[in-house]
Amino acid sequence: MALPRFRLLQVSVLIVVIAALLPLWLSAYILGVLTTAYYFGVFAMSWDLLFGFAGEVNFGPTFLIGLGAYTAALIDNLLGWPIPFCVAAAALAALVGGLLLALPALRLRGPYFGLVTLVAVLLLQNVIVIFAHFTGGEIGMTVPDVLSVDAGTNYWIALAVLTISAVLLFGYSRSPLGLILQAAGQDPVEASSLGFNVAKHKLAAFSVSAVFSGVAGAMLIFYLGSASVDVVVDLAIAVQIIIAAVLGGRRTILGGVIGGVFLIAAGQVLLPLGQLSTFVVSAIALLVILFFPDGLLGHALRRSEQE
Numbered sequence: 001m002a003l004p005r006f007r008l009l010q011v012s013v014l015i016v017v018i019a020a021l022l023p024l025w026l027s028a029y030i031l032g033v034l035t036t037a038y039y040f041g042v043f044a045m046s047w048d049l050l051f052g053f054a055g056e057v058n059f060g061p062t063f064l065i066g067l068g069a070y071t072a073a074l075i076d077n078l079l080g081w082p083i084p085f086c087v088a089a090a091a092l093a094a095l096v097g098g099l100l101l102a103l104p105a106l107r108l109r110g111p112y113f114g115l116v117t118l119v120a121v122l123l124l125q126n127v128i129v130i131f132a133h134f135t136g137g138e139i140g141m142t143v144p145d146v147l148s149v150d151a152g153t154n155y156w157i158a159l160a161v162l163t164i165s166a167v168l169l170f171g172y173s174r175s176p177l178g179l180i181l182q183a184a185g186q187d188p189v190e191a192s193s194l195g196f197n198v199a200k201h202k203l204a205a206f207s208v209s210a211v212f213s214g215v216a217g218a219m220l221i222f223y224l225g226s227a228s229v230d231v232v233v234d235l236a237i238a239v240q241i242i243i244a245a246v247l248g249g250r251r252t253i254l255g256g257v258i259g260g261v262f263l264i265a266a267g268q269v270l271l272p273l274g275q276l277s278t279f280v281v282s283a284i285a286l287l288v289i290l291f292f293p294d295g296l297l298g299h300a301l302r303r304s305e306q307e
Helices: 002-024 028-053 061-078 083-105 112-130 151-174 176-186 188-193 198-224 235-248 255-269 276-291 295-306
Strands: none
Touching: 002 028, 002 151, 028 061, 028 151, 028 176, 028 198, 028 235, 028 255, 061 083, 061 112, 061 198, 061 235, 083 112, 083 198, 112 235, 151 176, 151 198, 176 188, 176 198, 188 198, 235 255, 235 276, 235 295, 255 276, 255 295, 276 295
């Protein structure tokens, strides 16, 4: 078991090193695609922590992402705070909003938790439209500050955010707390009988997921220069995040990066196909999920353990 994990660490370090050197020979356009994909990877990893380990299906990951993104955008517009303070405020807003949502929702059983998170996204969309004077409504709102106008700098920032998030989320998932969370997700009754507070551990996982989602959402809008419903709140984005996490490999955390990069990159490569590109990407993702239920990374790790 330890050997595949050591190999995973080696491969991960090698990939990060290679990724860090990509701006030396890739075009600004490709770097832009990868920059967006890296933030998308953080979204997928955050979602996998809650679903893969806690066993709770969050159908509305964009509720947390949108809270963070719009909080950062509003503070930047209204108060003019520096970007790091706006990102910190975004993390806090996502955390508070996540707790307010999770505290009552985690008391529910069956599919009701997922339905609550889904309704939360719809409510956030309505709030954004109702307060269009401040949020820009369906059109969106621009932010006065951006991370950088240089494609390479933006890429390295996104890679740093992705790497730090991956290390922290993966470390949390493999820590004693993560193992307890996994046990609670698989069999909450047995975990409770062993003396573990299942609700507390699931709430902690939701909080961690919220913070990383809020931070990545804020960083994304400071990269794009605007916040809009279509980019950070829309249900279609939520579906893509879920597909990315499952495609990469449930309960792997790092698989979310693979799934996120694949979906964004494949969508851009097939862009000349027009609306057919979405169908092709979705069909490929469906085939992978059907024939590799463990996901791409999960399948690779299982094969390594068998060898």
